[in-house]
Amino acid sequence: MLKKILIANRGEIAVRVIRACQEMGIATVAVYSEIDREAMHTQIADEAVCIGPAKSKDSYLNMQNIISATVLTGAQAIHPGFGFLSENSKFAKMCEECNIKFIGPDPETIDNMGNKSKAREIMIKAGVPVIPGTEGAVKDLEDALFQAKKIGFPVMIKASAGGGGRGIRIVKEESEFKKAFETARSEAEVAFGDDTMYIEKFVEEPxxxxxxxxxxxxxxxxxxxxxxxxxxxxxxxxxxxxxxxxxxxxxxxxxxxxxxxxxxxxxxxxxxxxxxxxxxxxxxxxxxxxxxxxxxxxxxxxxxxxxxxxxxxxxxxxxxxxxxxxxxxxxxxxxxxxxxxxxxxxxxxxxxxxxxxxxxxxxxxxxxxxxxxxxxxxxxxxxxxxxxxxxxxxxxxxxxxxxxxxxxxxxxxxxxxxxxxxxxxxxxxxxxxxxxxxxxxxxxxxx
The missing domain is CATH 3.30.470.20 (ATP-grasp fold, B domain)
Incomplete structure (x- = not known):
């Protein structure tokens, strides 16, 4: 059984993980940004370590600082909660290389299922029903429009690396497609650093x-x-x-x-x-x-x-x-x-x-x-x-x-x-x- 776990998150999910650990007799380490110094998760954990300024990229997304805090406190594992680094295969791999248990799936699994077009291909091969759509990412706008017409409107334009409702557009008519595709692709690039897109049939009243x-x-x-x-x-x-x-x-x-x-x-x-x-x-x-x-x-x-x-x-x-x-x-x-x-x-x-x-x-x-x-x-x-x-x-x-x-x-x-x-x-x-x-x-x- 793990003896000490660092929670690489904040808010109610950090509190939830700490409570589960306390009931299991496992010591906990909270990490926090400067603005979260008085947050509840820092107060109920056994230890708390500041990992950077308020901005997420400097704290809760700062992989190096989180790994350093884990090593410094002697924690054996990291629970990522949800959001932040919870579905980041690079971070899961980093934990693996540092002999720290990442409480989640293997990095390869995160990669396979995190990329929606790749996940779709895997599901088709496994015989799991999927929404009719492109079998992989589209090459460009021209290819995307061709695929949309082939599938039949209405369609959904979706970011391969998407999540949280970002990089998604519903298009009901061909005349709306170009603008929607370019907007969704730009949004995906800003949100995920990846503008790879795919197209699928829009299921009405789902x-x-x-x-x-x-x-x-x-x-x-x-x-x-x-x-x-x-x-x-x-x-x-x-x-x-x-x-x-x-x-x-x-x-x-x-x-x-x-x-x-x-x-x-x-x-x-x-x-x-x-x-x-x-x-x-x-x-x-x-x-x-x-x-x-x-x-x-x-x-x-x-x-x-x-x-x-x-x-x-x-x-x-x-x-x-x-x-x-x-x-x-x-x-x-x-x-x-x-x-x-x-x-x-x-x-x-x-x-x-x-x-x-x-x-x-x-x-x-x-x-x-x-x-x-x-x-x-x-x-x-x-x-x-x-x-x-x-x-x-x-x-x-x-x-x-x-x-x-x-x-x-x-x-x-x-x-x-x-x-x-x-x-x-x-x-x-x-x-x-x-x-x-x-x-x-x-x-x-x-x-």
């Missing part, structure tokens, strides 16, 4: 369904049910629930087995997520794989009773999974609302600043994953997430009622938040009836 998987060093891979992540704004997830309100046992088994097949195709180890688009006819297509823990992992924990962070650490320690597929049961219903410091009435403008008053909800079936506290100053440098409000109920109806109650109790003063907006979603008729897809927010709220 559900975004993802399957959590775990794989160990002994070739065992299991799926832990699905999460419905269709409530999105501009490709950014807002609210997630597990299980999906439209899922059947038969469909879950088929999609879960496809997720395992996808993971086995790259000899996957540790926690990962296979993301699918599910159309209104019940057809599902591989979209991408996230080779890390997901923001929305708590809802899977709530309905399966499995601590995904502890499983990550056990796998990284060389332990075999202690359960098989038939042991995993999805029970009850869980919902997660992402609580952000932003103003929905002003285009979801970020609202950094001091939290002057904070009252958090509680009670049976309520969980809050957060690094915020009264008096904490949310910096303008990073994302605006304050925390994740998670509820569990015996069924979906109870979970919705519990989330409605929990949101009503949640009070944050000093910064703008999206709590009221989440309350509007949870009370929306289409949401309550489970009749929604990825276009829900634009359709119901015109946003």
């Amino acid at each position: 559900k975004h369904i993802e399957f959590q998987i775990l794989g160990d060093d002994f070739g065992n891979i299991v799926y832990l049910g699905e999460r419905d992540c269709s409530i999105q704004r501009r490709n950014q997830k807002v609210l997630e629930e597990a299980p999906s309100p439209i899922m059947t046992e038969e469909l879950r088994k088929k999609m879960g087995e496809a997720a395992v097949k996808a993971a086995k195709a790259v000899n996957y180890k540790n926690a990962g997520t296979i993301e699918f688009l599910l159309d209104k006819h019940g057809n599902y297509y591989f979209m991408e794989m996230n080779t890390r823990i997901q923001v929305e992992h708590p809802i899977t924990e709530m309905v399966t009773g499995i601590d995904l962070l502890k499983e990550q650490i056990n796998i990284a320690s060389g332990e075999e999974l202690t359960f098989k597929q038939e042991d995993i049961k999805v029970t009850g219903h869980a919902i997660e609302c992402r609580i952000n410091a932003e103003n929905p009435d002003r285009g979801f403008m970020p609202s950094p600043g001091e939290i002057k008053y904070l009252y958090t909800p509680g009670g049976l079936g309520v969980r809050l994953d957060s690094a915020a506290y009264q008096g904490y100053v949310i910096p303008p440098t990073y994302d605006s997430m304050i925390g994740k409000l998670i509820v569990y109920g015996r069924d979906r109806k109870e979970a919705i009622s519990r989330m409605r109650r929990a949101l009503g109790e949640f009070i944050i003063e000093g910064v703008d938040t999206n709590i009221d907006f989440q309350y509007r979603i949870i009370n929306n008729k289409a949401f309550i009836e489970g009749k929604y897809n990825t276009g829900f927010i634009s359709k119901e709220f015109n946003l």
Whole structure:
């Protein structure tokens, strides 16, 4: 078992990892930028090391400084959380070369699944359903337009190295294609340093369904049910629930087995997520794989009773999974609302600043994953997430009622938040009836 782990992240995910380590009797090292000196993760870890100035590139993306902090403190492993370096194969390789355990998959796996056009090729070879599209990256604008016409409009232009909704454009007509392609390519170059693009068919009215998987060093891979992540704004997830309100046992088994097949195709180890688009006819297509823990992992924990962070650490320690597929049961219903410091009435403008008053909800079936506290100053440098409000109920109806109650109790003063907006979603008729897809927010709220 690992004895000391450095957490190469910040915010609520750093706190989440530290808590799992504390319960396992593992010492922890927090790293922080100068602006995060008073952040919660620095206060609850056993040790804390400053790794640079506020800008991410100088601190949380500074591989050399993070490796140096790991060596300096004698940590045996690094947990990257999500975002920052969590899907950076160069960093995973650097850890390997320095004899530091990277708590995640192998660098080669990150490379294969991080490049979306390469991942697509691997899935086609493995027999996993994929969205019709180019089998690799397009050469240039002319080739891209030719492929789009061949696939048939509407299409999606996507960055091969994309993520977080960037480098993506939906094109419904040929006349819109040139401008959309050039804009998406420029955005990809700025965001990822890679302007390689590919084209795929745009699936209309889709559900975004993802399957959590775990794989160990002994070739065992299991799926832990699905999460419905269709409530999105501009490709950014807002609210997630597990299980999906439209899922059947038969469909879950088929999609879960496809997720395992996808993971086995790259000899996957540790926690990962296979993301699918599910159309209104019940057809599902591989979209991408996230080779890390997901923001929305708590809802899977709530309905399966499995601590995904502890499983990550056990796998990284060389332990075999202690359960098989038939042991995993999805029970009850869980919902997660992402609580952000932003103003929905002003285009979801970020609202950094001091939290002057904070009252958090509680009670049976309520969980809050957060690094915020009264008096904490949310910096303008990073994302605006304050925390994740998670509820569990015996069924979906109870979970919705519990989330409605929990949101009503949640009070944050000093910064703008999206709590009221989440309350509007949870009370929306289409949401309550489970009749929604990825276009829900634009359709119901015109946003």
